[in-house]
Amino acid sequence: MRMPRKLDDVKTVRLQGGKPSLKQCTTAISTCGRARMSDSALELLEEMRKDGPAPDAFCCNCVLKACSSLKQQLRVFEGMKNKGPSPDVATYGALITTLGHEERWEHCLEMMQEMDSQRLESNVILYGAAISACEKAAQWPSAVALLQQQRSEHLESSLICCSAAMTACARGSEWALSLSLLSTTRAAGLQVDVIMLSSGISACAQGTEWQGCLALLRDMSSEELCPNQIAYNAAADGLSRCNQWILTLEILREMRQCNLWPDAGTISSAVKSCGLAAEWQHALMAFQQIPEDQLDIVAFHSAVGACEQAGQWEAAVQLLQELRLGRLVADAQILSSALSVAARSGAWDIALALLGFGPVDAAVRNAAISACAQGSRWHVALSLLPSDYVGYCAAISACGATAAWRAAVVVLEDMLLQEMEVDSVAYNALMTSLEGSREWAIGLQLLEQMLASHLRPEEVALAAVLGRLLRHRQVADLPRLLTHLEEEGARRVTSLRGQKRVFARPC
Structure with a gap:
């Protein structure tokens, strides 16, 4: 890589026996940062410490910004503490921001405490970076504590800080506290935005407060805010968590009218909600709305689960075939659901045929053994052993269905040999x-x-x-x-x- 001209000028001055000025060195370091030459910036800083001019805090902060990694930044920071100049607010701000991106919230708190011990005044930007770091790690107690500390220092609360603290509470399932922060923000005279209301909707979804989800979504319209995709998705997810499948489908329809498209996870939640209500037709209609390139195993989980709830084994098998065509591999949970519903519906032969559709674990094996009991296929049941306790009991039942008591006795003896606690x-x-x-x-x-x-x-x-x-x-x-x-x-x-x-x- 070609050396930046400003850095070349500094080196030329040194080669000629001169001493570059602090301004020249600082400008050269900034140029290195823009050129992503962090090693050159660090090297120049060491030369300044050795041969002069002595770097000031602004120069060291320019080196911090030029660093490409947290490790390099910490190296500069430790150098400032040991050799000078003393770190200032900008120094801590740069480090806290980087630590926040790295989700190292504990170190952010340490930096805030260190600033306090150095009697350096914090600002809204620093608090916002630290609270955001706690939010990413779902450390809601620390996020709320920082927000309270910020207010105790009479610093003006920002929407970024309040929103990050709300999201941290929502991720920590502290939905009531999250809504309390929203009320406090409004009481402070701050004009809430779509991001904050979306955080409130997510908090309600976590707390299965579907009425709150709807109320906050309608608040956006009353406050002349246009709900975005995040807000709609959060509301639909909250409604589906509470099995409000009719309202969930209405939200999805409203999204499409606003030219917004729900993500695959939201539709999967709607599918699951319809399935729990035994509305498998609506579940499959919602499933079909997922774009083909967004279909994932989670969506198929919800759809097959809906078919299982309603006892629709034909639809479950059809979904497994679609999954294969989409080049996705059925996992054990999906396979177990399809096997179970087919066996319960008397289609034991279909259930056994599904064994080749994916990996076989204990749950799948047990469902297959139960299907053997339905179809009086005790030989096949025994071939699926060993299994866990549920599977062995199902195998005994399969033998009992055909009066194959000798085989049932052998299964029981095998359980005792494996020291299973037979009940x-x-x-x-x-x-x-x-x-x-x-x-x-x-x-x-x-x-x-x-x-x-x-x-x-x-x-x-x-x-x-x-x-x-x-x-x-x-x-x-x-x-x-x-x-x-x-x-x-x-x-x-x-x-x-x-x-x-x-x-x-x-x-």
Whole structure:
């Protein structure tokens, strides 16, 4: 890179045995900054410290502005503290601004405290930079504290400071405090702008205060402010969070009338809201409004979730196919939703076919195993093991649906070998799977294991085991079992005792 002329002039003066003036050096440093030659600016500063002229605070601040990184700025700052001149307000301002961009809010606060210890007067710009740094990190307590400190120093509050503090509160889910700051700003006589009202709308959205979202959006019109895309998106998001799907769709329609387009995230929220209200047709209509180049996995999450809520497995499968055509990969959550709704609707074969559409995790595997139970495909269910506890119970249920009790017993044994904490769900499913078999001894053993573990058998499972014992006239263990069941508070003991007396009569 060609050397700037002003810097070349300084070097020429030194080569000729002369001493450049402070003004010449400062101008050369500023030129280096405009040319993005931070290393040359730092090098010239070191030459000045060594051979003169001694740099003043303005010259060092010019070097700070020329620096291309925070590391270089801190190097200049430490040099000023150790070798002089002392940092001034502009020095701290430059550093705080850079620290704010780097989201290093703790260091911003340290710089503000250091200024106070040096008895340097802060200004609105410094406070704005520090509060903005806290806002980016969602550090609302520090942002509010700085705003209060600014007011205590009788510095005029700016919309930038108030808006940044409001946004920090909203990001920290302190929506009530954010709205309080908005009221305080208005009371101070400041004319709020679209940015501040948008921050208030976002705060209401965080606090699920959908009435507040609408009120602030209408305030913009009453104060002759034109709502922008950010304000509309925030309002629509807040309404959808509160499941106000009708109002959400009205906001989206109003945006289009103002030639504004909602972003994909806002439409996804609207889709989700419609889905929770079982309005899957409206959900899909909103989904279709997302531009093709903005379609992402989040939007498909919302659309497939809406179909799952309404039990519309055909629409869910269609969305998975569209996702594939868009060259997006279905994640486990979407796949699990589609599998679940297909299985619940009896389309177990379709559910199993969806396994090839994306990655398979525990939730997807469990949904597939449940589909196997619906379709009496216990062999396929076992092939999907190992799984977690839910999956193993679903596999036992799949075996029970086809009276494949031997396979169910193997699954239970596998659970015990893996030291899973087996509860009543697995035992009840297995005892029910024994219905119709002659294996009264296994049913009795399972029931005794449950009672020993202080687990309560379901009435269906209990009736299946005791009924099997009675049918095969295995009544020797009934008194002990019934006594234990009475102690556990099992139901229908009295009627079962009556059945026992009937079968116990001598022929």
